[in-house]
Amino acid sequence: MKQLSLIILLLTSLVACYEPEEGCLDYRATNYDVTADDACPDCCTYPVLKLALRHQAVWPPNPDTSITFKYNTHYATPFDKFHYFKVDRFRFFISGLHLISTDGQAYTLPDSLSFTSQNNSSFKTEDNYTKADRDILQTATLGTFITEGKYDKVELTIGLPETVLKASADKLPSGHALATSDTLLYDTLSGYRHGIVRLYRDTLDSSPLEEFTFAASQQLTLDLPGVLDIRPGHNVKLTLTINYLALFDGVDLQNDALETIRDKVFQNFPFATLVTDAVLE
Numbered sequence: 001m002k003q004l005s006l007i008i009l010l011l012t013s014l015v016a017c018y019e020p021e022e023g024c025l026d027y028r029a030t031n032y033d034v035t036a037d038d039a040c041p042d043c044c045t046y047p048v049l050k051l052a053l054r055h056q057a058v059w060p061p062n063p064d065t066s067i068t069f070k071y072n073t074h075y076a077t078p079f080d081k082f083h084y085f086k087v088d089r090f091r092f093f094i095s096g097l098h099l100i101s102t103d104g105q106a107y108t109l110p111d112s113l114s115f116t117s118q119n120n121s122s123f124k125t126e127d128n129y130t131k132a133d134r135d136i137l138q139t140a141t142l143g144t145f146i147t148e149g150k151y152d153k154v155e156l157t158i159g160l161p162e163t164v165l166k167a168s169a170d171k172l173p174s175g176h177a178l179a180t181s182d183t184l185l186y187d188t189l190s191g192y193r194h195g196i197v198r199l200y201r202d203t204l205d206s207s208p209l210e211e212f213t214f215a216a217s218q219q220l221t222l223d224l225p226g227v228l229d230i231r232p233g234h235n236v237k238l239t240l241t242i243n244y245l246a247l248f249d250g251v252d253l254q255n256d257a258l259e260t261i262r263d264k265v266f267q268n269f270p271f272a273t274l275v276t277d278a279v280l281e
Contacts, residue, residue, distance in 0.1 A: 028146050028232045047235045049109065049145035051097065054241040054276065055134035060249060069134050069244045074203050078249045084203045085253050090244065091133040091184055092195025092214065093160050093177070096126070097142055099236070100153040102227060107151075109143035113178075115167035125161060129177040131185070132242065140177070145236055151228045151278075154238060158269050159194030159217030166191040197265065201253040212262040220270055224278045231280065239277035246272035 022043070023036025029044035055069040060078050074084045098106040111127040130140035169178050180186045185193050194214035200207045230236060247268045251261050 030233050030235065032233050047145045047233065049097070049099075049142045050139050050235060050237040050281075051094070051130055051142055052139040052237060052239045053132055053136075054239060056241055056243050057245050058243045059245055066243075069242075071134065075245060077251065077253055078245055079252050080254070083254060085248075086200040086203055087244065088198040088200065088209055089133075089184065090197050091131065092158060093129060093185065093192075094132055095129045095157045095160050095217075096219070097128055097154065097156040099151040099228075100155060100221070102150045102152050106155060107145070107147050109145065111143040114171065115164060115169055117163070118166055123163065123167075125164060129160075131177045131182070139237070148230050148232050151230060152224050152226075153221055154224060154275055155219060155221045157217050157219045158266075159214055160192055161217070164192060197262070210258055212258050214266055215262065216266075218266060218269055220273060222273065222275045224275050226278075228278045228280075234280040237277075237279050237281055238275055241274045241276040243272045243274075
């Protein structure tokens with residue numbers, strides 16, 4: 001009897017000393033804690049969609065030989081292998097990036113961004129913007145990405161939605177891709193630009209620096225390297241590779257008008273852009 005009383009006393013003491021642990025109990029979160037007893041307030045961290053950019057220069061006759069694209073470097077043009085040119089700057093926006101499932105459904109990011117239109121009315125868009133430039137090396141986080149299933153394609157837009165081009169974005173968070181401090185892609189009078197290219201048509205010292213801006217946006221649908229099976233609680237990272245020499249395929253830099261060069265470069269985006277990696281983290 002004394003032994004039974006001792007056991008009961010010991011168990012009672014253990015129960016009295018036990019304190020339930022709080023943790024994230026949402027299985028979709030990256031910090032889901034299966035051992036937690038109680039849900040903690042606002043402690044869950046949810047997956048995000050990331051985009052890394054690789055900037056390459058692959059000359060069409062040698063597709064197995066690629067080098068990192070660099071500014072102010074001599075490159076033979078695909079149009080004429082004996083003619084060389086240099087790129088001073090190639091910067092553009094990427095927006096509206098969505099993964100597409102194997103059954104054709106596009107996943108939209110839940111985060112939104114507020115703008116003020118020219119007539120002072122407010123509107124929101126999906127907060128899904130990044131900026132491409134070979135000197136911007138960090139991987140961009142596009143937004144919260146809570147989904148699961150099998151995905152095999154991605155759609156994205158080179159440039160910005162028309163509604164955003166002349167909108168006011170003075171309340172954007174610091175460091176956002178659409179920050180108006182970027183004077184190459186934003187002008188206080190004309191608003192945003194889809195993209196800008198500055199180049200020297202020749203490598204001679206007398207060759208002037210010329211520039212053009214993209215006249216429109218363009219939506220691309222690209223295949224993933226394989227079917228990506230997304231599971232709850234994982235970030236998704238895509239790697240987009242841009243071949244800058246392929247962008248100049250068919251461009252006669254010696255004779256084409258600047259507007260013609262602009263149009264040809266823009267038309268080459270679907271052939272010069274490739275998703276080379278898609279992984280869970």
